[in-house]
Amino acid sequence: MKNIDGNYKIGELASMFGLTVRTVRYYEELGLLKSSDRSEGLHRRYPERNIVYLKRIAQLKSYGLSLGEIKEFFSLAARDRSGEACRRLLICKYKERMEAEERIVGEAELRLKDLRWHVRQLETVKDFFECPGRQCGACDFGEWCEMKLDGPKPEEEE
Numbered sequence: 001m002k003n004i005d006g007n008y009k010i011g012e013l014a015s016m017f018g019l020t021v022r023t024v025r026y027y028e029e030l031g032l033l034k035s036s037d038r039s040e041g042l043h044r045r046y047p048e049r050n051i052v053y054l055k056r057i058a059q060l061k062s063y064g065l066s067l068g069e070i071k072e073f074f075s076l077a078a079r080d081r082s083g084e085a086c087r088r089l090l091i092c093k094y095k096e097r098m099e100a101e102e103r104i105v106g107e108a109e110l111r112l113k114d115l116r117w118h119v120r121q122l123e124t125v126k127d128f129f130e131c132p133g134r135q136c137g138a139c140d141f142g143e144w145c146e147m148k149l150d151g152p153k154p155e156e157e158e
Contacts (some may be wrong), residue, residue: 007036007045017054030071031059064097 008016013033014024022113027033033053035044053074060070077086122128 005045006048007090008048010035010044010046012083013050016051017058019054027054027057027067030067032067032071032074038063046070065093065095069093 002116010021010024013019014021024033024046028035033046033050035046057067057070060073061067073086073089076089077083
């Protein structure tokens with residue numbers, strides 16, 4: 001795949017990462033990749049360092065960063081060769097993602113709790129519209145029952 005000069009054709013890079021040629025071109029338009037001078041056949045050639053860039057792009061995208069945010073990292077890296085500014089910014093972005101993921105997990109746990117209750121309730125009745133307890137006062141589901149309670153279910157009050 002690699003030419004003797006250490007460069008890759010656009011299609012070679014694309015296939016190495018499961019991308020389309022158009023995506024590689026788009027990354028170049030955004031300034032995320034750098035091609036060298038065109039070959040005699042007027043084809044773009046991409047130096048080997050673009051493999052590292054594409055790996056970093058894939059990693060950052062997998063953590064939910066947008067191409068705009070990724071471009072910000074690449075631009076910052078070009079200005080700060082020590083890498084310290086990128087490291088600090090990436091820590092900040094990762095913490096933001098962690099908080100967002102923790103919120104999603106919390107919401108999913110509440111939905112699971114509610115679904116488990118609905119399954120237990122439905123397993124005790126024969127008919128979808130039947131109340132699981134003949135007398136609401138003694139019903140095991142009284143604190144959760146949407147038919148009995150006028151307000152929200154207990155987990156919604158938190």
